Amino acid sequence: NAGVTQTPKFRVLKTGQSMTLLCAQDMNHEYMYWYRQDPGMGLRLIHYSVGEGTTAKGEVPDGYNVSRLKKQNFLLGLESAAPSQTSVYFCASSRSGRVVADTQYFGPGTRLTVL
Amino acid sequence: AQKITQTQPGMFVQEKEAVTLDCTYDTSDPSYGLFWYKQPSSGEMIFLIYQGSYDQQNATEGRYSLNFQKARKSANLVISASQLGDSAMYFCAMSYNDMRFGAGTRLTVKP
DSSP states (O other), X not given: OOOEEEEOSEEEEOTTOOEEEEEEXXXXXXXXXXXXXXXXXXXXXXXXXXXXXXXXXXXXXXXXXXXXXXXXXEEEEESSOOGGGOEEEEEEEEXXXXXXTOOOEEOOOEEEEEO | OOEEEOOOSEEEEETTSOXXXXXXXXXXXXXXXXXXXXXXXXXXXXXXXXXXXXXXXXXXXXXXXXXXXXXXXXXXEEEOSOOGGGOEEEEEEEESSSEEEOOOEEEEEEO
């Protein structure tokens, strides 16, 4: 099993450009998450999904959109990138709806730079 | 609102000694989970240990144990017999409807 994979690993954008980050998991997990990690800080939740076709806002959702058309994939979109969105983006998944009990498994991260 | 606080930006420990990394949290919800993750310099997030708010006993996983004091709202990570490979960032996190992370503690193990 590959676990949680993220595409791409690195990306450089110019201000105003758009892009989509792809997260895929092969563990049949229901819950999926997108986080951002800024230098010297912990992870902050952007959006999450509790199942196929559902999405919900996290702590810092502004400037991002997400979609979960298939259970195994969770896409994070930036419609008009800004320098403030320069960060490392992590995707994670967990088994079921009992978030308090289920460990999240993380992808390797995507380093995004917006010039 | 949930809040996680890690007050130690950096910690040093001698190899083979034990070290405690502090974590306090704030929530009004009775049901929540507490997690510790390790992030080595390579960047991946590695799950270490979990404690449920209703668990009666402190969680342990090998050299890791979680000192859970519910009344004080603290969930400190104890690493016994530190190894050089333990040098990393350590994050405390709390889940209810979503997950909130602390700012992290950078642990350096000295030979």
